[in-house]
Amino acid sequence: MQNRTLTFILAGGVGSRLLPLTLRRSKPAVPFGGKYRIIDFTLANCLHSGLRRVLVLTQYKSHSLHKHLRDGWSIFNPELGEYITAVPAQMNYGDHWYEGTADAVFQNLNLIDRSDADFTLILSGDHIYRMDYEALLRFHKDHGGDVTVACIEVAVERAKDAFGVAVTNEQMLIVDYKEKPKQPTPIAADPNKTLASMGLYVFPTKLLKQVLLEDQYNTDSSHDLAKDVLPVLVQNKKVYAYKFGGKKGRVTQDRYWRDVGTIDAYYKANMDLLEPVPPLNLYQVDWPIRTYQPQTPPARIVPGTSGAEGVFISSMLASGVVVSGGNVRNSVLFEGIFIDDRATIDQSILFAGVQVGAEAALRNCIVDKNVKIPPQEQIGYDLTTDRHRFTVTEQGIVVVPEGFVFG
Ligand code: ADQ
Known part of the structure; x- marks a missing residue:
């Protein structure tokens, strides 16, 4: 089925809840996990699931994402009809940018037609997970439904106002769907859990074109797949829920799925990787997460000028x-970072090129690219002071934005 499938990755959202990390880049382009960008996880899934025709729909602040795709993901051979292509919003139909996710796909109907694909897989570019889409496509075919939505069981609390929520019968046919409800319906087996949509959909291409066209004519629609298109489909068509989790396809460990939509969720997902046995296995040799890697020398942990040992x-x-004589604990450090003598970094995420001066102390913070932290500076210890200078989240994570210059 993969050969007959065209894949869209929706990567154009504003990502406002991830500000200031999304000041100059879209959410899928935000660095993650020490060497990746968020979108690498979805792209690696495509790669390992045998999907070879992938269109990445971009809109807001797309330069960084386009560059990353060019530098790290120009891996298929267009001569064989295989591609990962970034498609910027082009006002193909009407004089407006993409109005919602349904409109984003609709505005690329010409590419769908050109592909001649029987199925269209629609994915989001901003989730951290590993998933074999081949198993999802097979489920779609075997169940003989019209549309399939990938879903995951999550705590009711986590789904409130955050996820689309499906109610299914025993055959996994969706009988009710609500987008971001205040009171998610629990699953029958557990009152504390609900079935959340992961925002991944399999459509027969013919049906997709038809529903997108109908949606365009609906003047009350905000042209969003989850809010406007899916609820109508659930009423009129057979929409099945494919349950993510457990052993499916080639993936042996796939219960982990995170929508890193807020700074706190993003921070936590990074910290998850530091667990002694991380819930997401980056070390599975037959499922490497690919990315663009600059040519940099090996990491070094050495004594500083004072003779203090470098600790990691x-x-x-x-x-x-x-x-160089610094002390790094429970932290994620991207490439090309310099930690000077007796500086301490605790529970923090430092993006590429950050320099931390001697005896500076950083705790519970995220420092964006190339920021220079002066010697003896303290961040994350006095949140009242930090709030005047930086973004501080509900959970007390301090974010130092790209381009910040200390006075
Ligand atoms: P959200 O993530 O809140 O919920 P949305 O903001 O529409 O929904 O983002 C979905 C994806 O589409 C993201 O990858 C985003 O970058 C992209 N996107 C948003 N607007 C776009 C546009 N104008 N052009 C191109 N791409 C765009 C969705 C579903 C829920 C589901 C959660 C799971 O609506 O039902 O539970 O995803 O995370």
Whole structure:
């Protein structure tokens, strides 16, 4: 089925809840996990699931994402009809940018037609997970339904106002669907859990074109797949829920799925990778997460000028990092970072090129690219002061934005 499938990755959302990390880049382009960008996880899923025709729909602040796709993901051979192509919003129909996810796909109907694909798989570019889409496509075919939505069981609390929620019968046919309800309906087996939509859909291409066209004519619609299109389909067609989790297809460990839509969720998902046995296995040799990697020398942990040992505990360090007498604990460090003598980094995420001066102390913070932290600076210790300078989240994570210059 993969050969007969065209894949869209929706990657154009504003990502306002991830500000200031999305000041200059879209959410899928936000660095994650020490060397990746968020979109790498979805792209790696496509790669390992045998999907070879992938269109990435971009809109807001797309330069960084386009560059990343060009540098890291120009891996297929267009001569064989295989591609990962970034498609910017082009006002193909009407004089407006994409109005919602349904409109984003609709505005690329010409590419759907050109592909001649029988099935269209629609994915989001901003989730951290590993999933074999081949198993999803097979489920769609075997169940003989009209549309399939990938779903996951999550705590009712987590789904409130956040996810689309499906109610199914025993055959997994969706009998009710609500987008971001205040009171998600629990599943029959557990009152604390609900079945959340992962925002991934399989459509027969013919039906997709028909429903997108109908949606365009609906003047009350906000042209969103989850809000406007799916609820109508659930009433009129057979829409099945494919349950993510457990052993399916080639993936042996696939219960982990995170929508890293807020800074706190993003921070937590990074910290998950520091668990002794991380819930998402980056080390599975037959499922590497690909990315663009600059040429940098190996990481070094060495004594500083004062003679203090460089220390590195329960952390991830990308290549090109130099810890020169600094002390790094429970942190994620991207490439090319320099930690000077007796500086301490605790429970923090530092993006590429950050420099931390001697005796500076950073705790519970995220520092965006290339920021220079002066010697003896303290961040994350006095949140009242930090709030005047930086974004501080509900859970007390301090974010130092790209381009911040200390006075
Ligand atoms: P949200 O993530 O809140 O919920 P949305 O903001 O529409 O929905 O984002 C979905 C995807 O589409 C994201 O990858 C985003 O970047 C992209 N996107 C948004 N607007 C776009 C546009 N104008 N052009 C191109 N791409 C765009 C959705 C579903 C829920 C589901 C959750 C799961 O609506 O039902 O539970 O995803 O995370």
